[in-house]
Amino acid sequence: xxxxxxxxxxxxxxxxxxxxxxxxxxxxxxxxxxxxxxxxxxxxxxxxxxxxxxxxxxxxxxxxxxxxxxxxxxxxxxxxxxxxxxxxxxxxxxxxxxxxxxxxxxxxxxxxxxxxxxxxxxxxxxxxxxxxxxxxxxxxxxxxxxxxxxxxxxxxxxxxxxxxxxxxxxxxxxxxxxxxxxxxxxxxxxxxxxxxxxxxxxxxxxxxxxxxxxxxxxxxxxxxxxxxxxxxxxxxxxxxxxxxxxxxxxxxxxxxxxxxxxxxxxxxxxxxxxxxxxxxxxxxxxxxxxxxxxxxxxxxxxxxxxxxxxxxxxxxxxxxxxxxxxxxxxxxxxxxxxxxxxxxxxxxxxxxxxxxxxxxxxxxxxxxxxxxxxxxxxxxxxxxxxxxxxxxxxxxxxxxxxxxxxxxxxxxxxxxxxxxxxxxxxxxxxxxxxxxxxxxxxxxxxxxxxxxxxxxxxxxxxxxxxxxxxxxxxxxxxxxxxxxxxxxxxxxxxxxxxxxxxxxxxxxxxxxxxxxxxxxxxxxxxxxxxxxxxxxxxxxxxxxxxxxxxxxxxxxxxxxxxxxxxxxxxxxxxxxxxxxxxxxxxxxxxxxx
Numbered sequence: 001x002x003x004x005x006x007x008x009x010x011x012x013x014x015x016x017x018x019x020x021x022x023x024x025x026x027x028x029x030x031x032x033x034x035x036x037x038x039x040x041x042x043x044x045x046x047x048x049x050x051x052x053x054x055x056x057x058x059x060x061x062x063x064x065x066x067x068x069x070x071x072x073x074x075x076x077x078x079x080x081x082x083x084x085x086x087x088x089x090x091x092x093x094x095x096x097x098x099x100x101x102x103x104x105x106x107x108x109x110x111x112x113x114x115x116x117x118x119x120x121x122x123x124x125x126x127x128x129x130x131x132x133x134x135x136x137x138x139x140x141x142x143x144x145x146x147x148x149x150x151x152x153x154x155x156x157x158x159x160x161x162x163x164x165x166x167x168x169x170x171x172x173x174x175x176x177x178x179x180x181x182x183x184x185x186x187x188x189x190x191x192x193x194x195x196x197x198x199x200x201x202x203x204x205x206x207x208x209x210x211x212x213x214x215x216x217x218x219x220x221x222x223x224x225x226x227x228x229x230x231x232x233x234x235x236x237x238x239x240x241x242x243x244x245x246x247x248x249x250x251x252x253x254x255x256x257x258x259x260x261x262x263x264x265x266x267x268x269x270x271x272x273x274x275x276x277x278x279x280x281x282x283x284x285x286x287x288x289x290x291x292x293x294x295x296x297x298x299x300x301x302x303x304x305x306x307x308x309x310x311x312x313x314x315x316x317x318x319x320x321x322x323x324x325x326x327x328x329x330x331x332x333x334x335x336x337x338x339x340x341x342x343x344x345x346x347x348x349x350x351x352x353x354x355x356x357x358x359x360x361x362x363x364x365x366x367x368x369x370x371x372x373x374x375x376x377x378x379x380x381x382x383x384x385x386x387x388x389x390x391x392x393x394x395x396x397x398x399x400x401x402x403x404x405x406x407x408x409x410x411x412x413x414x415x416x417x418x419x420x421x422x423x424x425x426x427x428x429x430x431x432x433x434x435x436x437x438x439x440x441x442x443x444x445x446x447x448x449x450x451x452x453x454x455x456x457x458x459x460x461x462x463x464x465x466x467x468x469x470x471x472x473x474x475x476x477x478x479x480x481x482x483x484x485x486x487x488x489x490x491x492x493x494x495x496x497x498x499x500x501x502x503x504x505x506x507x508x509x510x511x512x513x514x515x516x517x518x519x520x521x522x523x524x525x526x527x528x529x530x531x532x533x534x535x536x537x538x539x540x541x542x543x544x545x546x547x548x549x550x551x552x553x554x555x556x557x558x559x560x561x562x563x564x565x566x567x568x569x570x571x572x573x574x575x576x577x578x579x580x581x582x583x584x585x586x587x588x589x590x591x592x593x
Contacts, residue, residue, distance in 0.1 A: 027123040027143040029348060029359065030098070030132055031308060031315065037350075037357055039379035039391045040424070041067070041440055041471065043124040047148070050116055052514070052521055054547035054562045056162065056170075056585055058114050058122075062142075064510050064525050066471055066486035067126055071503045072112075073577045074198030075166065076191075077208025077237040080112040085126055085442060086467035086492030086504050087139030088449070091399065093129065095143040096231050096254050097216070102136055103278040104325045104340075105296040107402040109142070110278065113233040113252050115212045117160060117172035118187040120148035127442070128397035128422050130375040131361040134321070134344060138397035138420050138446070146231060147185050147216035154178075157593050164562070164585030167194030167207070182219035188212070191235075199240040200578050206245070210235035224261040230254070244284070251279040266310040276300045288333035296404070299326040317348040327403040336407035341368045342400075357381040365398065370417045373398045387430045394423050397446075405450055405459045412459045420446040435476045443468045451494070454535055464495040482514040503574065505529045505542070519553040534575040543571035551587075558589040 023035040025042060035042060043065050055061045059080050062068045069083040081089035094101050094109025102109045122144055129137040155177050162170045172189035188211075195207040216229040232253035239246055258272035278298040285291045306319035323342040329335065348361040359379040366372050377395035384390065397420035406413050426440035449462040469490030476483045487509040492501040500506075507530040514523040525547045532540040546567050551560030561584065568582035 025123050026098070026145075027095075027141055028125050028129075028132075029315075029317070029350060029361075030306070031317065033315075033350070037352055037381075039357065039359060039381045039393055041126040041426070043068070043122075043126075045122040045124075047120050050119060051558075051589070052523055052549060052551065052560070054523060054525055054549035054564060056116070056164070056168070056562060056564065058111050058116055058119075058144075060547070060564065061116065061122070062124075063527060064512065065124070066473070066488040066508055066510055067469075067490075068124065069504055069508070069529075071573045072579070073574050074206060074239065075195045075208070075578070075580055076168070076193050077112050077195070077210065077235070078198055078206070078239060078577075081108055081503075082111065082142065083504055084124075084140035084142075085444065085469060085488075086490045086501065087444065087446070088501075090136065090402070091139035091397075093133050093137040093141045095133075095141060097145055097147060097229055097256065098143060099254050099256050099274040099276060100133065100136075100300070100302070101252065101254060101276055101278070103296070104298040104300060104327045104402055105278070105280075105329050105404045105408070107136075107405065110233075110250070110252050111142075112208075112237075113210060113212075113235065113250060114144055115170075115172070115189045115191055115210060115233070117170065117189040118146050118174070118212050118214045118231075119144055121145045127393065127424055128375075128377065128395040128420060128444075130397040130399070131346065131363045131377045131395065132348070134323075134363070134365065135342070135367070135399050138399050138418065139444075146187065146214045147218075147229065155593060156591065158589060158591045160587060160589040162585055162587040165583040166196055166205075166580070167192070168583075168585065169193070182217060184217040185215070187214040195238065196580070197240070197578055199576055201243070201576070202240045202245075204238075204240075204245050206238040206240060208235060208237045221259075224259060227256075227258045227260075229256045241284075246282065246284045248283060249279075249281045251277070253277050268308045270304075270306045270308075272304045272306070274302045274304075276302075286332060290333070292330060294331045296329040296331065297327065300324070313351055313353045315348075315350040317346070320345045329404060329408055331404070332409040334407070334409045334411070336403060336411075338403045338407065340403075342366070355383040367400050367417075370400045373417070373419075389428045391426045391428075391440075392424070394421070396421050401450055401459075410452070410458045415450060415459060416448045416461050418446060418448050418450060418461075420444060434478065436474070438471075438473045440471045441469070442471070449494075452535075462494055462496050465493065465501065466495050467492045467501075480515050480517045482512075482516075484512040486510045500533050502534055503532050503540070505532050520551070521553075522548070522550040524548050536575070538575045540572050540575060543569055545569060545571075556590060556592050558587075558591070560587045560589070561585070562587065 028038050059070045063070045067085045071081040090107035125141045129141045158174045170191045174187045176185045191210040195205050198206040212233045214231045218227045234251040256274040260270040280296040282294040302323045304321040309316040325340045328337045343366040346363040351358040362376040375396045379393035381391045399418040401415040422444040424442040428438040444467045446465040449465040453460045471488045474485045492504045509528045511526045528544045530542040547564050549562045564583045
């Protein structure tokens, strides 16, 4: 691995160096396109960035980018949420290789179950993507890609082990093989940590263990192509349940299969099927559940038929999907079992000619419980010159309440679906091939936002919420030095009650300074964020963090040290819950091929 070249990647994000604009992304429109053609704000985190980052989990990786705020109820393995540009945590659609993993019971994707050792890259799209990915993608999309075929098809094998504070012990192996007919990869990782007390009133450490398996293959069949994939994460997490020390078993798996056939030179048709399962099983009886053990299950099967047409300067996508969701839950004495069918048809068109780029999309959704909804996106980009690009977009979002919001503990069967309309405008400017600036403003209005009312312990609809903000980014690379700065100023408001939305800061600034020469690298990440509100009108203080990593690349072996929260700051991401103190980790990677 050449870390000097790695530094030149300029930490691809909303401020992107000119030579990184050829980076290919697949998440914004569900097909491959260069980053320079994409209008919405996109963050790309590559495998190389993950390996040199000071962060040891996915929450740590995401928080260094403006507009991605993390909430976590303790340490590794505890429930982790992400707020994209001030929207709700269940407004972020989390994908594994393009397949939705969000639970239909609790609504969010289980980020805490995703080990970074099996990830090839992460693509994050900020802004509404319900037109492309259906209900839930009101705030944006996080796509975890474990099989980055087409980007790097060299045969490879690697093994790594990492150990550090709180009894953290991780091992992993990654294998990759390909020839002219087939490509495949296999990954396995095991993580165990003794943890620390999740709540600040507890004296008991709350640990977590996780085993992750991932397999993907892509092979030619005649003129067509078949892709198969299976990802599974299972483990146990100890947690504080209102003063009692409990633990739960968790299993998430995703099975996917797809057949792509070239009907003609400019028409490719893909038929795919995916199945997502999310299982949570409590290991202690709940007195409110008549001595039974609480659980929450989601089983989702999706059939999708997607057709890509290339017509001169247009890429046209026409498709239809059917989702069948089964949910089953028992929580605090309240149980339910639901089955929901969701039908949708969608149409996208991307037009690119000379300095112009236009993306239009619409989606019709027929939800069994909430009727029909139409969402749409309109995005336009224009290059004034090779150094300057203007962009503007408007889009709508739609989210149906999940089963727990309606029928679980504190559920409200009369909840209405959430709708949104977002407007965004931006400008990017390349001072030179190694220095880039960008600025974006956004305004997202949400109607019937679903919120928890602590006074009656029940979910409710808020008539109006609005999130306005501005993002800015600077990236610069000079010789062995690489610098990135990102900042956001936002105002996430409950306009009905004139209050700030919970656990979201008004101001956040992140920065990264990296140095690499020959086989040595060092990186310093920093973050400063302002005060936030939590339940009970509790004020969470602003905080600052500094993380550091350093490593040396020998032939076939890389040694690295990672330090999180270097200054040992005390801070909370959720009221009453501890976060890791100063933590040092040592990592060994062996890459024989």
